[in-house]
């Protein structure tokens with residue numbers, strides 16, 4: 001059968017016509033959902049001012065990949081749906097998302113992948129500024145790095161969770177590949193800028209290729225690229241897109257110590273979402289030192305409730321010297337569940353200041369679930 005280009009393009013035109021009609025029908029339903037949220041669809045409900053519903057989005061993405069018969073790749077279909085839901089959010093409300101900038105940072109990339117192109121973004125100078133933007137209501141959502149698979153926890157984020165009252169609403173995992181960018185040749189580089197967590201991910205590269213060179217930490221990897229672009233003989237460890245944005249050359253690609261390098265980000269807000277099919281919950285508490293074995297007893301509470309721990313970390317309590325705030329994340333439980341109320345009640349027997357920092361749909365990539 002011979003294929004006629006004109007006939008095939010007519011077919012595409014006709015399908016586009018149908019797609020546009022369907023997309024607008026969907027957009028209209030989304031506007032109605034927005035109106036229902038403002039009214040409080042169920043008169044018993046509190047008025048829901050949140051348009052970003054991570055649990056529902058996860059369900060939509062799962063449905064879309066389940067229904068996909070091909071030949072379109074799941075990734076392509078999900079990218080299209082990311083933008084459909086992004087426009088859906090923007091239709092319901094003006095949404096401003098704070099991220100650790102300037103543009104080209106990994107936080108920017110994670111934000112765009114989570115919220116798409118149709119919402120507005122506000123670049124912030126530091127992680128603390130992202131928290132402040134959300135706390136003061138200048139932005140409804142903020143995106144902050146929480147931990148990296150090579151370098152571990154992002155300390156400024158943990159410390160803000162100790163002090164701040166913001167809630168975690170969602171999580172997202174971003175594969176991270178670092179680049180060495182500069183206007184000079186590598187032999188001429190005398191100084192390297194990057195974020196401390198990114199520097200920690202490239203120790204092997206730095207020791208092999210730039211041994212003895214001055215290493216200067218800065219607020220973000222994209223700020224590093226900005227600085228390197230202004231200075232002779234300086235380089236930055238940043239994302240690949242920073243080369244184009246800031247006019248730098250790529251001296252080396254993929255310089256992270258391990259190539260499955262991944263950073264987990266949290267989406268913070270003033271409230272968490274309702275339960276989804278599979279949630280995780282992050283709590284923090286201070287151990288009461290007067291009780292021997294209090295940490296052990298505290299952790300046993302999770303075992304007694306059959307909860308699997310997916311993260312544990314500690315930071316100095318900023319309220320009591322030589323006391324520590326423990327962060328514990330558990331899988332398979334929502335913060336508003338009965339189980340979690342029991343966990344909190346039991347923790348209070350051994351621990352002080354027990355608080356749920358957030359509860360969010362489990363977005364671990366399949367290969368990270370165990």
Ligand SMILES: O=C(O)C(=O)C[C@]1(C(=O)O)C=C[C@@H](O)C=C1
Pocket residue numbers: 030033034051052053054056057060084085088089
């Ligand atoms: O279901 C909702 O609450 C919606 O607002 C609709 C919708 C969608 O377009 O499917 C849009 C944004 C939300 O983050 C989740 C889903």
